Amino acid sequence: MMKRREFLAGGATACLMTSAMRARAADVKRFRLGVITDEVTQDLEKALAWAKGYRLEWVELRNVWGKYITEFTPDEVKRAKDLLAKYGLRVSVLDSSYFKTKLPGTISDFAEGKGDFAANEHENQEALLERAFARAKDFGTDKVRIFSFWRVADPDTVFDRVAKELDKTAEIAKREGIRLVLENEFACNVATGEESAAMLNAVKAPALGLNWDPGNAYAAGEMRPFPDGYTLLDKKRIWHMHLKDVEGTGANWRPIGRGQIDYVGQFRAILKDGFNGTMSLETHYLNAAKDKEASSRESMDGLLKVIREV
Numbered sequence: 001m002m003k004r005r006e007f008l009a010g011g012a013t014a015c016l017m018t019s020a021m022r023a024r025a026a027d028v029k030r031f032r033l034g035v036i037t038d039e040v041t042q043d044l045e046k047a048l049a050w051a052k053g054y055r056l057e058w059v060e061l062r063n064v065w066g067k068y069i070t071e072f073t074p075d076e077v078k079r080a081k082d083l084l085a086k087y088g089l090r091v092s093v094l095d096s097s098y099f100k101t102k103l104p105g106t107i108s109d110f111a112e113g114k115g116d117f118a119a120n121e122h123e124n125q126e127a128l129l130e131r132a133f134a135r136a137k138d139f140g141t142d143k144v145r146i147f148s149f150w151r152v153a154d155p156d157t158v159f160d161r162v163a164k165e166l167d168k169t170a171e172i173a174k175r176e177g178i179r180l181v182l183e184n185e186f187a188c189n190v191a192t193g194e195e196s197a198a199m200l201n202a203v204k205a206p207a208l209g210l211n212w213d214p215g216n217a218y219a220a221g222e223m224r225p226f227p228d229g230y231t232l233l234d235k236k237r238i239w240h241m242h243l244k245d246v247e248g249t250g251a252n253w254r255p256i257g258r259g260q261i262d263y264v265g266q267f268r269a270i271l272k273d274g275f276n277g278t279m280s281l282e283t284h285y286l287n288a289a290k291d292k293e294a295s296s297r298e299s300m301d302g303l304l305k306v307i308r309e310v
Contacts, residue, residue, distance in 0.1 A: 099165065166180075283295055
């Protein structure tokens, strides 16, 4: 028979665990926090169970079951939707590789060896966009992630061309009831907070906003994405965020809280500025064992610790 002190101790432990779970749930809801599923695993059900374990309510879909989400068949869409319903999770953003290709007539070092994007050359972008819009509607989100073409040596030389392409795409998106979230990607022509601000100022289309990624901005050479890059941005046009940490030079990814990004300051700022968009952990960091799930857990734990300091 269990002794009274053992019963009480067990009850106290259970209460502490319940309190911790409630605190975690409050942390993730405060910022509409989610995860890009393939940063955990290509196995969607395992990724959704992982997200549910952190009391997340959102996921971002990019690569699932070894293929890009925009290439899903109707049967795969149904299978994924059934799993999302099973775990009670919603899709924040439908990721596409739209405009992660060379702008015609340009040369980019970043384009070399990118065989996974070979099917997405410029002439195929219209069909890719149509698939992205269709998949977004399938999964109940109005946000589609896009890019600004592989980065050239001097992005200023193609700025107007990129702006024109984004403006045309935003007009199509508006007709479809879709919002485009332009990711500032260190390998593309819009990489930093400064470049993002300039592009959004040039393309004022209401269907174009920003997927703000401080880690990418740092990797592109903006050494203080917060506050320097963030300060330049139109806060009302930040609709989504990617969260990862980085240090040193280039894309040297770290668990959140152990790199150079001031996420405490960044989160305090978005609260002050009334940010009501979604955000996703985009781990990128890999531990010594190259274990994606464990690396994402390490980074998510660091993220929750940062949030508690806000």
